[in-house]
Amino acid sequence: MGARDREGSDDVRALGEFGLITRLTAGRVWPQATLLGPGDDAAVLAAPDGRVVACTDILVEGVHFRLDWSSPQQVGRKAVAANLADVAAMGAVCTALVVGLGCPAQTPVSTVDDIAAGMWEEAGRVGSGIVGGDVVTAEQLLVSVTALGDLQGRAAVTRAGAQPGDVLALCGRLGWAAAGTAVLGRGFRSPVAVVGAHRVPEPPYEAGPQAALAGATSMIDTSDGLLADAGHLAEASGVGIDVHSGKLTVAQRLVEVASALGADPRHWVLTGGEDHALVATFPAEVALPDGWTAIGEVRRGNGIVVDGRPYEGPAGWDHFSS
Amino acid sequence: MGARDREGSDDVRALGEFGLITRLTAGRVWPQATLLGPGDDAAVLAAPDGRVVACTDILVEGVHFRLDWSSPQQVGRKAVAANLADVAAMGAVCTALVVGLGCPAQTPVSTVDDIAAGMWEEAGRVGSGIVGGDVVTAEQLLVSVTALGDLQGRAAVTRAGAQPGDVLALCGRLGWAAAGTAVLGRGFRSPVAVVGAHRVPEPPYEAGPQAALAGATSMIDTSDGLLADAGHLAEASGVGIDVHSGKLTVAQRLVEVASALGADPRHWVLTGGEDHALVATFPAEVALPDGWTAIGEVRRGNGIVVDGRPYEGPAGWDHFSS
Structure with a gap:
């Protein structure tokens, strides 16, 4: 398949990195904590209580998901959900996500659109969204997600505080x-x-x-x-x-x-x-x-x-x- | 090659995810901003001025680096350097990094050790370090890096402020x-x-x-x-x-x-x-x-x-x- 696949839809090579980023960021409403969204060297987020919770995951096609079992949109949702759950497990609320996407050059743009749509959908469940990212060529489809969270003034709930009798x-x-x-x-x-x-x-x-x-x-x-x-x-x-x-x-x-x-x-x-x-x-x-x-x-x-x-x-x- | 390669060193499959994480985190000194380091669902970092700068990159073998051109340690340094430079370009100082590593199961543990050593070496140049991460199986060696930064009370320097005459x-x-x-x-x-x-x-x-x-x-x-x-x-x-x-x-x-x-x-x-x-x-x-x-x-x-x-x-x- 060339720059257009058999269905005539563009692949990511035809769109290019900047075209893809423009497409993925167009029309989004950034989460409330966003002080500076995508398009610069880095995003800037509010960290109202002077702390930020951070966790990251990578999901790789064939290891963490199969596109014959899950749609690209479901893959996007699952990748974000795993990180939102980690933030929740600290007792925090997710403020923003930065994500990376790797895919073969001949990946249909619609696949990437759908992954992004799934990520935004899941992030929207907690009022969060994607404020920055990276798009690269890779042999396997892969998604990296980093979630940032706000403890809202509370102590983090770690794994280490359980007491006998609890x-x-x-x-x-x-x-x-x-x-x-x-x-x-x-x-x-x-x-x-x-x-x-x-x-x-x-x-x-x-x-x-x-x-x-x-x-x-x-x-x-x-x-x-x-x-x-x-x-x-x-x-x-x-x-x-x-x-x-x-x-x-x-x-x-x-x-x-x-x-x-x-x-x-x-x-x-x-x-x-x-x-x-x-x-x-x-x-x-x-x-x-x-x-x-x-x-x-x-x-x-x-x-x-x-x-x-x-x-x-x-x-x-x-x-x-x- | 099996769980031990021909030189007799362990590969990552033999060590397993948790063994690898234990090895990669052992003996590290977390950066000053670390309120809670690796080992929980998420890390917690200080964001002293109530904001946090965030950026992310993925580097993929064969696309962004070649192991016949660069050592694993150099790959780790370069992946971190690109993100530290993004943080610096906002006028910020990097407080902490979260990283993801994907590699084939038969990757020698020494390769992963060297990538991590390079990451820590480069992060150490700005007094930062790795406070969390994820290790997964992938066909290609790949590294994702998310850097967090502190603006120390200053306004972020964006791309958008240049004025005629500057x-x-x-x-x-x-x-x-x-x-x-x-x-x-x-x-x-x-x-x-x-x-x-x-x-x-x-x-x-x-x-x-x-x-x-x-x-x-x-x-x-x-x-x-x-x-x-x-x-x-x-x-x-x-x-x-x-x-x-x-x-x-x-x-x-x-x-x-x-x-x-x-x-x-x-x-x-x-x-x-x-x-x-x-x-x-x-x-x-x-x-x-x-x-x-x-x-x-x-x-x-x-x-x-x-x-x-x-x-x-x-x-x-x-x-x-x-």
């Missing part, structure tokens, strides 16, 4: 993205509800600052799965955590999908990543904010147990689930 | 990276001075805040070459710029290299990119700070001329250089 609590759903990945991996495209969870997570962004206000002692988002991420809290805090499996909802839809695939839905809930739910610890006397559910407790010691015992995967589940 | 001034060298690229492209590895300029630029970071303090009305760093980047100033400011070629130094070393390659060294100086020198405009009555040289003037109108005439490349040079 309640472990969850906001958001678990196991859905894993179920979707399993479905897609078996060549199916439905049910849409679980496939959609793989394509675009639905992190409860507002729940992060809400938990911070309520006095959360530690917080993380479930990128790697509940047990792995609760394990990060336990390790950073120097405590043990006991997950109470009976408190974890296993949605009927996950039960049905698991049944069809011969899988264990509770395993998805305990270990499935990429849902970007928020997991936090709260002092026992705190009333959990709306949307949060107690799912376990913090103990002296170290490591993660489920109902008091080490989790050994689906084969081991029956030891403690009855 | 002096166009330069700090840093021009044409050296282009000469180095030309030498490498012809299969040579010396002279080291010009090849080194391709491998690692030497932007005059301190000159950015210095120019801001002195009252610079606009500023940019030369990523794309003097004429292109001065063109960005002219366009953003709605003015014309006349570059006085007689004020531009053409180093004897560039003359020699150009002679050996049958090239025009003045063309490198006028159009060669990647030196990341700083170009700024100052009111005529301002005494230029140390290290800055007047190289032209700002006029009413638009576009860039050299000695009053459009620049037409090496062939056209003789029309106006005598």
Whole structure:
């Protein structure tokens, strides 16, 4: 394919770097924190409380996403969502994003348009937007996202503050993205509800600052799965955590999908990543904010147990689930 | 090659993501602005004047660098340098960097170590460092860098403030990276001075805040070459710029290299990119700070001329250089 692909739409080579940037920035409304938006050597953002939260991720085609499983718009949303969830997990609100995009020269401009549209859509869910970026040629499609956030005067909620006696609590759903990945991996495209969870997570962004206000002692988002991420809290805090499996909802839809695939839905809930739910610890006397559910407790010691015992995967589940 | 390459050193697959991150963060001294460093969902940085400068770049192997031309350490330095120069061009000081690294699973850990060492070395030149990041698998080696900066209470120096009558001034060298690229492209590895300029630029970071303090009305760093980047100033400011070629130094070393390659060294100086020198405009009555040289003037109108005439490349040079 040349500078125009078979459908006649331009590819990014025809547009060039500056043309592409002009196209991607045209008509955007910059987020409120923007003091200087795209078009200069750097953007300038407000950091009202004198601090800024920063995190970054790279998503690579074939590693983090597949364009036969997800649309470019969904890829854009997911890349931004993962970073917004990280900002939320500090108890902060995302003020702005800077992004990088790498793609082959023959990539249709519509693909890039759709990725950008997805990024803006997801950023818009928290009133944020993209204030700067870079567009380069690469063999694989790839997206880098850096999110900046505002703690609004609050202390950051780190992974390190959990105390024995605290309640472990969850906001958001678990196991859905894993179920979707399993479905897609078996060549199916439905049910849409679980496939959609793989394509675009639905992190409860507002729940992060809400938990911070309520006095959360530690917080993380479930990128790697509940047990792995609760394990990060336990390790950073120097405590043990006991997950109470009976408190974890296993949605009927996950039960049905698991049944069809011969899988264990509770395993998805305990270990499935990429849902970007928020997991936090709260002092026992705190009333959990709306949307949060107690799912376990913090103990002296170290490591993660489920109902008091080490989790050994689906084969081991029956030891403690009855 | 398996998890250990033929020299017996580990590859990144053997170490794993968490092992790699532990290795890359071990023993580092975080920059002064660091309120919370690596190991959480996000870093937290001081933004003392309530604003933060942010910019990002992606560098991809085979596009932005070649490992047969540059060492991994040099790639790390160059990736950081380009961003530090962008921060300096706003008149700011870099407070912290977040970085992403993508590489094939069989990449030797030593390659990643060296890229990180180069990043830290260059960041250390301005007292900054890496406070967060992401490590992923990718087919090509790639590096994304996001730099955050502090304006120290000053207004940002944008591209848009140049006024007719202002002096166009330069700090840093021009044409050296282009000469180095030309030498490498012809299969040579010396002279080291010009090849080194391709491998690692030497932007005059301190000159950015210095120019801001002195009252610079606009500023940019030369990523794309003097004429292109001065063109960005002219366009953003709605003015014309006349570059006085007689004020531009053409180093004897560039003359020699150009002679050996049958090239025009003045063309490198006028159009060669990647030196990341700083170009700024100052009111005529301002005494230029140390290290800055007047190289032209700002006029009413638009576009860039050299000695009053459009620049037409090496062939056209003789029309106006005598």
